[in-house]
Amino acid sequence: MSVTSSKPKKQRKYFHDMPLHKRQKSIAGTLSKPLRKSIGKRALPLRKEDKAKVMRGQNKGFEGKISRIDYVNRQVFLEKLVRKKSDGTEKPLPLHASNLMIVDIDKSDARRTSKGKKAQKENKKPVAKAKKGKAEATTEKKTEAKPQEKEKKVEEKKEKPTAKKSEKKKVKKDGK
Numbered sequence: 001m002s003v004t005s006s007k008p009k010k011q012r013k014y015f016h017d018m019p020l021h022k023r024q025k026s027i028a029g030t031l032s033k034p035l036r037k038s039i040g041k042r043a044l045p046l047r048k049e050d051k052a053k054v055m056r057g058q059n060k061g062f063e064g065k066i067s068r069i070d071y072v073n074r075q076v077f078l079e080k081l082v083r084k085k086s087d088g089t090e091k092p093l094p095l096h097a098s099n100l101m102i103v104d105i106d107k108s109d110a111r112r113t114s115k116g117k118k119a120q121k122e123n124k125k126p127v128a129k130a131k132k133g134k135a136e137a138t139t140e141k142k143t144e145a146k147p148q149e150k151e152k153k154v155e156e157k158k159e160k161p162t163a164k165k166s167e168k169k170k171v172k173k174d175g176k
Contacts, residue, residue, distance in 0.1 A: 023071050029100040039105075040115035046076055046097055049106035054078070056099040063103060067092065076100060 002022075003014040018026065028045045029052060036042060046052070046069055054062045064078035075094035082090040107113050 020071050023074070027069060027071065027074060027076070027097045029097050029102045031102050035102060035105065039113065044102060044105065044112065046100070046102070047106055047112075049108075050102050051104035052076070052078060052100040053103050054081075054095065054099060055101050057095075059093070059095075070094070 028043045030043045067079045068077040077092040081093045
């Protein structure tokens with residue numbers, strides 16, 4: 001939450017009036033132990049095609065794909081988890097995200113399946129080394145050209161007569 005007030009009233013108000021893009025992140029479920037190791041995170045926001053397991057309540061142990069997420073009412077619906085009404089029709093049973101554990105994730109998003117920040121930093125290091133290798137190659141070319149340029153500059157300096165500081169001062173005084 002990004003509320004700076006410590007008043008509970010304002011905290012509750014922000015929670016209920018939270019924008020949808022922030023609400024999406026707040027509807028998250030814990031990952032199963034094998035997924036934690038493979039992804040490198042403890043929890044992820046829930047998405048439509050994820051497979052989840054109910055951890056609390058009457059339907060404890062039920063496993064199914066997430067069919068719909070209601071961000072306004074903070075409810076998650078699993079496929080085949082329904083309540084039969086008295087007229088015989090079936091209605092999907094709403095669940096709270098905190099009562100779910102993600103068993104399998106939808107792997108269409110590459111960012112979601114990659115490891116955490118530590119692994120991303122480790123993955124970036126070899127790329128940086130490769131860049132340094134290219135930079136070293138270009139500096140070697142520059143260093144080969146530099147000694148020749150330095151020799152030319154040294155020869156030019158030798159040819160130009162330099163006046164001493166005392167002579168320069170005299171010239172300025174005479175000029176006045």
